Amino acid sequence: MSSQPKTIDLNADMGESFGPWTMGNDAALLDIVTSANVACGFHAGDADTMAQTMSEAVRNGVGLGAHPGFADLQGFGRRRVSLSPRELANLVTYQLGAAQAMARAAGGQLRHLKLHGALANMASEDEAIARACYEAALMVDPELVIFAISGTAQERVARALGCTWAGEIFADRAYNDDATLVSRGEPGAVIHDPAEAADRVLTMLHDGALLAASGARIPAQIDTICLHGDGETALQMARHLKARLEGEGYALAPAKGVRI
Known part of the structure; x- marks a missing residue:
């Protein structure tokens, strides 16, 4: 009797275009990935972009997720902003509401939440920040799957809250020894070679561990x-990684998450 294939989710940040300015190749990526983290208009994106991205994701059977970040279009949400817990909660709640509405209008349902950029990095270092964001999201929808960066404060808070969460790794980013991401300004922080990225991912999956720099x-x-x-x-990396994963016996599907 053949064993069940191992299942893994491929997610991508998208919906980050703004007006006539295009970021990324969402339509092509949506033929490959199984979960889409859709920008909610604060760090990137706008109402039309969200609507189009959500509709294309629904047509492709891709899981829909909110991707809230700091209100920083000029910095693409990658600059750190100091906010109180209440401000963080409202920031997430506002963007999550927009994503839920757009998902429903597109004939789908929001499944997960993943923090963006500097907000995500800060939440991976500081449990208070992660808690403010995740508690706010779960107040809106207790069934959301929280995408948490594995091994960081994000994971610790998700576990403490008892919510459904999915452990996330990055194909194209280097890690510090504490499981946080190497700053983009550092050499080697971002991996551009599809073969190198796929090799790293398969090693991490095999070992059940992050591979630090x-x-x-x-x-x-x-x-x-x-x-x-x-x-x-991004597109070449997605195609290459999908092929490598399937070649290793993995089935690609939206993450269901776990509750521990």
Whole structure:
């Protein structure tokens, strides 16, 4: 009797175009990935872009997720902003509401939430920030799957809240020894070569651990793999990674998450 195939989710950040300015190749990526993290208009995106992205995702059977970030269009949400817990909660609630409405209008339903950029990085370092964001989201929808960066404060808070969450790793980013991401300003922080990215992902899946830039292995739960949709080799990387994963016996499907 053949065993069930291993299942993994491929997610990508998308819906990040604004007006006539195009970011990424969402339509092509939506033929490959199984979950879409859709920008909610604060760090990127707008109402028309959200509507189009959500509709295309629904047509492709791709899981819909909200991708809230700081209100920083000029900095693409990658600049740190100091906000109180209440301000963080309202920031997430506002964007989540927009994403839910757009998903319903497109004939779908929002399944997950993943923080963006500097907000995500801060939440991976500081449990208070992660808690403010996740509690706000779960107040709106207790059934949301929280995409949490494995091995960080995000995971610790998701576990403490008892919510459904999915452990996330990055195909195209380097790791520090504490499981946080190497700053984009550092050499080697972003991986552009599709073969290198796929090799790293398969090693991490095989080992059940993150591979830090130092060579350290950090035990991790891995349910979903992120590809940044704005990367210059994002489409090639997505195609290559999908082929490699399927060649290793993985079935691609939206992350269901776990509740621990």
